[in-house]
Amino acid sequence: MNTFRVLKTAVTDVAATTTQPGATAARTGVLNLSKGFTLQTPNFLAPTSRGVVPHLSPDNLEKNTGVEGVYVALEDFIEKAPQRVPPLYTYPSTLRSFISLPKSTFLVLSPRRSPAITCPKANSDANLSILTSVGFRDLPIKDYVSAIVRLEPDIVLGIADIANTVSPGKNRVQKMAMRTEKWLDELLGRVYECEDGSKDGEKKTVPAVFAPILPLEKERQRFYLSHLVENVEKLSGLVFTSADFVDVVPEELGGLPKLQSDVMGGPHQVLEMVGRGSDLFNVGFVGATTDAGIALHFTFSADEVGDGEEKLELATDMWDAKFATDLSPLDEGCECYTCKVHHKAYIRHCLEAKEMTAWVLLQIHNLKVVERFFGGIRKSIEEGWWEKGRSGFEKKYKSEMPVGTGLGPRLRGYQYKSVGGDKKLNEPAYRSLDSGDEDEL
Template sequence: MNTFRVLKTAVTDVAATTTHQPGATTTAAAARTGVLNLSKGFTLHTPNFLAPTSRGVVPHLSPDNLERNTGVEGVFVALEDFIEKAPQRVPPLYTYPSPLRTFISLPASKFLVLSPRRSPAITCPKANSDANLSILTSVGFRDLPIKDYVSAVMRLEPDIVLSIADVANTVAPPGKNRVQKMLGRTEMWLDEVLKVAGGTGVAVFAPVLPVEKERQRMYLSHLVENVEKLSGLVFTNVEGVDVVPVELEGLVKLGSDVSVGPHQVLEMVGKGVDLFNVSFVGGMTDAGIALHFTFGGDGEGEEGLEMATDMWDVRFATDLSPLEEGCECYTCRVHHKAYIRHCLEAKEMTAWVLLQIHNLKVVERFFGDVRRSIEEGWWEEGRKRFEGRYKREMPVGTGSGPRLRGYQYKSVGGEGRLNEPAYRSLDSDDEGGL
C-alpha cells in the first residue's frame, strides 16, 4: 500500500509492485491501493473518486444531503465558476471573510480540490498567453490572470490545488513551436503555484501534458527536480500515465475527467491512477438514468449487460421495486421506480436528487470493491470479468433533463436555444394553443 503525504511523499508496502531497470525513465505501472493523508486531517483510501461540482455544489444535492446520504469524500471545484464579475467588480468569493469551503457550505468531512477550470473544460476561442488563461464564465469567455489564480490558493485555502496546464484548444496535435510554448508556460505556472503553496499545507498536483514523452522530457525532468514539493500528478487522458518517470511514481495520480464510464476507470486503475473526477455520474443523473453496475460478484454466464437504466421508460410507471435490489442507498430504501419516473415526468427536481444519491452510492460501492480486489489479489480476474459482463457504452436518456447551463455545451456556433421557453402565448395556435 502507498502512503501519500502532503508536500512530501513516502512509498511503503506497494500493493501491486513492478520492477524497474536501472536508469529507466518510465514505469510499467500497475493497479495499487494507497492512503492519502492531507494536512487538515483528511484521510482517503485509494483508488477513489471526486464528485464534480457546479459553482461549488455537487449538482442536485444540498450540503446536508451530500453529508447524510452519500459516501463522497472529496469534491472538484473550478475557480472559473465564481469569477464572472471580475475584473470590473470583485467577485463575492473574494470578499467573503472565510475560506472557500465555508463559502460553498462544504461539509467539514469533505476535502476540496481547486482547479482553474472545469473538467472537461469548454474550448475557448482565444488562446492562452504567458500571463493569462482563457476561461468560460457564466457570462461568457474572458481571461483569468495567472497571478489571480496563484493568489486564490492563499485566499481560498483548498486542501489540494491543481496547477495550470497550457493545453492547446485544437483537435489536431500541436506543432513543435506550440508544444514548446505549452511546456514553458506549464512549468512557469507550476513554479508560481509552488512558491505560494510552500509551507501552507496545501497539496500541489502538477499536470502531465497530453503529448508524447520525448516532447515533454525536459518538463518531466523539472517535475523530478521538484518532487519533494509535489503531492500528485494530474492527467487529462489515459496515455499520459505512461510517460511518468520512476522518480514520480510515489505521487498521487489524478484522472481529471472520467466521462466515458467505469471501463475508463478500470483502464486507468490498471495503470496506477489513484483518484478520479467522475464526470459521467452527473451526466447520467441529468439524463434521468440510474446506474446499477458492480465490480464484485461471480457474474458467471452474464455478458453484454447494460450498466444503467433509463428511468423515463414507460414500463416503470407502475413498478414498485427499488432502483436496484439490495442497494442500501436512501433512494432504494425509501422510494420506488414508479415514484421516480413520476417525478421525472412532472419535472419535479426531487427525481434528480434521488437519482444522484443512488448513482453516487453505486460509484462508491464500485471503488470499494476495486480496492478490495487489489488488496485480496483478484484485481485482474475482476477486471476481465467486468469487461466481459458489461457493455462499454452507457445508455442514452429518452426524456428531457433539468434546465441546462450554458457551459454544459460545446462552444460551437449556429446552435439554437439551449432550453425551450417555459411559457408560451395563449393566443398562439402552435402545439394546440388556444
C-alpha cells in the same frame, strides 16, 4: 504534511494494460492531507457546479452519500471579473465556508472545470482563458496563485497551458511546456512562502500541490518532466487532463498519486486507468447519467463474472413507461437512501412531473453505486483478484451507457460544446399566446 503511501500493487500483465514497459500497475494507497483528511485509493471525487455537487444540498451530501472529496473550479465564481470584484474574493472566510462544504469532505481546487470548454482566445504568458456564466474571460495567473492562500483548499491543481489544436506544432509545444513550468513555479513559490506564515497567531497549513502533466508524448515534454523530478519534494501529486498520457511519467515521480481530472467514459474507463496506475478520478459521468434520468446499477465483485455472450446494461433509463407501476427499488440490495425509502414508480413520476426530487434521488443512488464500485476495486487489489474482477466486469457489462429518452434539467452552457448551427437544447421558458397555442397551455 501531505503524504501518499502505496500499500499494495496488483500482480498484473503490464503489457496488456499499457504501451510503456515497466509502467505502474493497479495499486492501492493512502493519501494523508495536512488538514487531517485520509483517503484510501483508488477513489473518486464528485465534480461540482459553482461549488455544489449538482442536485444535492450540503446536508444531503454529508448524510446520504459517501463522497469524500469534491472538485471545484475557480472559473465558476469569477463571472464579473475584471469589471467587478467577485464576491468570493471579498468573502471574509475560506472557500469551504463560502460553499458550505461539509467538514468531512476535502476540497480540490482547479482553475477550470473538467472537461473544460475550449476558449476562442488562446492563453497568454500572464493569463488563462476561461469560460464563465456570462462569457469568456481572462484569469490572471497571479490571481489564481494569490487566491490559493486566501481560499485554503486541501488540494490545489497547477495550471496547464493546453493548446486548442489536437496536434500542436513544435513552437506551440515549447510554449506549452515553458508556460506550465513557469506557472507551477509561481504556485509552488507562493504556497511554500506561506508555510511558516501565520494569521492571527494560527499557523497555516500547506495545501497539497498536484502538478499538471501535459497531453503530449514523453519526448515532447521531456524538459518539463525533468523539472518536475527536480521539484518532486514540493509536489504532492500529479493531475492529467487526458487519460492517454498516464504512461509518460518518469520513474522518479511514480510514487506520487495520480488524478484523472476528466472521466466521462464510465466504469470501463476507470478500470483501464486503474490498471495503468491512476489513483483518483473526477467522475463526471455520474452527473451526466443523473441529468439524463438514468440509474446506475453495476458492481465490481469476484463473484459476478459474465459469460461474454449477452452483456448487461450499466444503467437503466428511468423515463421508460414500464416503470410507471414498478414498486421495486432502483437496485435490489442497495443500501442507499433512495433504494431504502422510494421505488421506481415514484422516481419515474417525479421525472415526468419535472420535479427536482427525481434528480436528487438519482444522484444519491448513483454516487452510492460508484462508491461501492471503488470499494470493490480496492478489495480486489488487496485480496489478489484484480485481473479476474476486471476481466469479469468487461465480459458482464456493455461498454456504453444507455441513452436517456426524457428531457432532463435545463442545461448550462459549460455542459456541452456548441457547434455553429446547433439547435437550442433547452425548451423555451415561455410561449407566445398569439401563435394559436392557447389550447395547448
